[in-house]
Amino acid sequence: MHAVNIPDDELVRRTIRGDGQAFGLLVERHMAVVYRVVRRMCSDRAEAEAITQEAFLRAWESLNRSKDPPVFLPWVIRIAVNAGRDMLKKSRPMDFADLPDEEVQQLADSEMDLEEAVDEGELLERLAGAVQGLPVPYRMVIALRYEAEMSYERMADVLGLPMNTVRTRLHRAKERLRSALEDER
């Protein structure tokens, strides 16, 4: 079987058996998405690369002790999120302090039509900037939802939070983004 066609779980099993090349293939296959998730969490490129590298190293160490092969991508993303949270909490503790109460809140639709206001490229650039301005917990849910394309259930599992909290966090993040875009108009 060509290396590209080998499924993740087979590569994970080979890694557990000590095959270094199998882990290299997992790195090549998933490094970009892990990096994108981490990059949404932290504003510095070098820091994001360091966290990505640390996540894969921790994953490899963990696989060496593992008996039950995990589903690789969500598992390595969870490791990356934890590694990122550890690093960011040390360097910028205040980024985690800006969360309101977690009661469920419906997001009201806005009458404003931003698409009409600006061209899409510019809008996406502004939105990316607004995402970087969110508190880290909000950036995490944005990253998991839109970069890793995870379901609410998977996000809850990765973040170790109840699903309703994840849903609320995502709603609030989007609400803040909408406000930020409106303020810029």
Next chain:
Amino acid sequence: MNDRMDRWLARLPDESPSPDLAARIVLAVAERRRVKARWRRTGIAAGALGLLGLTLMAISWPASGALPAAPGSEAIIQAVSGLLSAPLETLAGSAQATIAWESSLVEGIEIAFVLGAVLLTLGAVGGLARLLRRSESLNGYS
């Protein structure tokens, strides 16, 4: 707005990682594998040294009559009461007894026993270092 926000968020401009990031990760994993193998060898060597040391000590044990016998409960009670009633005299007596025991140890002990003790100590230090290293590498892992 919600749907549109979802669409926009799914299409945010991405920044690619450095082209050599995957290679750096693979290199770092290889380096960690080398370090782990080195520590595994250290552990095996420490175990072998400890075992050899224990064997040497066990073989030469009968000849080493100079080793102190484990004190009985009465002796301990006596020592404690002596220490409480006349601490200086008791301490001086203990020091003299220790010096006398060391002298008899030098005369009565076999070289194999000393070598065994040294090897056991080396093995224990190596094993301890490996354990510390292992607990350090386990910290913080998910």
